[in-house]
Amino acid sequence: AQSVTQLGSHVSVSEGALVLLRCNYSSSVPPYLFWYVQYPNQGLQLLLKYTSAATLVKGINGFEAEFKKSETSFHLTKPSAHMSDAAEYFCAVSGWYNKLIFGAGTRLAVHP
Amino acid sequence: EAQVTQNPRYLITVTGKKLTVTCSQNMNHEYMSWYRQDPGLGLRQIYYSMNVEVTDKGDVPEGYKVSRKEKRNFPLILESPSPNQTSLYFCASSDPGSTDTQYFGPGTRLTVL
Numbered sequence: 001a002q003s004v005t006q007l008g009s010h011v012s013v014s015e016g017a018l019v020l021l022r023c024n025y026s027s028s029v030p031p032y033l034f035w036y037v038q039y040p041n042q043g044l045q046l047l048l049k050y051t052s053a054a055t056l057v058k059g060i061n062g063f064e065a066e067f068k069k070s071e072t073s074f075h076l077t078k079p080s081a082h083m084s085d086a087a088e089y090f091c092a093v094s095g096w097y098n099k100l101i102f103g104a105g106t107r108l109a110v111h112p
Numbered sequence: 113e114a115q116v117t118q119n120p121r122y123l124i125t126v127t128g129k130k131l132t133v134t135c136s137q138n139m140n141h142e143y144m145s146w147y148r149q150d151p152g153l154g155l156r157q158i159y160y161s162m163n164v165e166v167t168d169k170g171d172v173p174e175g176y177k178v179s180r181k182e183k184r185n186f187p188l189i190l191e192s193p194s195p196n197q198t199s200l201y202f203c204a205s206s207d208p209g210s211t212d213t214q215y216f217g218p219g220t221r222l223t224v225l
Contacts (some may be wrong), residue, residue, distance in 0.1 A: 009152065042219075043202065043216050043217065043218045043219045044155075044202065044216045046213055090154055090155065092155075097160055097162055097208075098145075098208070099145065099157050099160060100145075100147075100155070100157070100204075100214060102147075102156070104153060
């Protein structure tokens, strides 16, 4: 069975600081992995996805994630946080019929 | 514009009063799904459909029904809503292939009193 664990339900950073949101997955087959962002009172927006090509994936808004098979991880990073990055972030792995198995989410707060 | 639409966006109802949340996509996608989002649990799949007249249960199907009579529409039916179905609901669509991006609707916030 596939599963996703996001470490840290809440992360707080200063504006300009590094953002690191952690995601570990479990999958019996080569995984396809996704990061979604949800801004307050909005729907889900795809940030980036890993589909077995390059292990370092670049997404929108300056975010990137690195697939590490040995660590079963797909952590999301951004070198310099902006106030507008405050949102909830979800890591997900794709299963049968494109079913997405989501982590519990990490709420990112960015303070001045 | 490629999109998934849901209606209504917000709904407050009472226990036991049947309701339907509609979902429609204009991309001719084969796959459609319903998810519910709850704090601390992320999103969980309720039901999915592989094509017209083909549906199956997801992880949390109890208390829900779906139908897929047309390719573009995938309504979610709550025959007798209960307070534990208070949640944020998302419809999604995609084409076969795990690498394909899923397109999500804007969400429906349901409150059952």
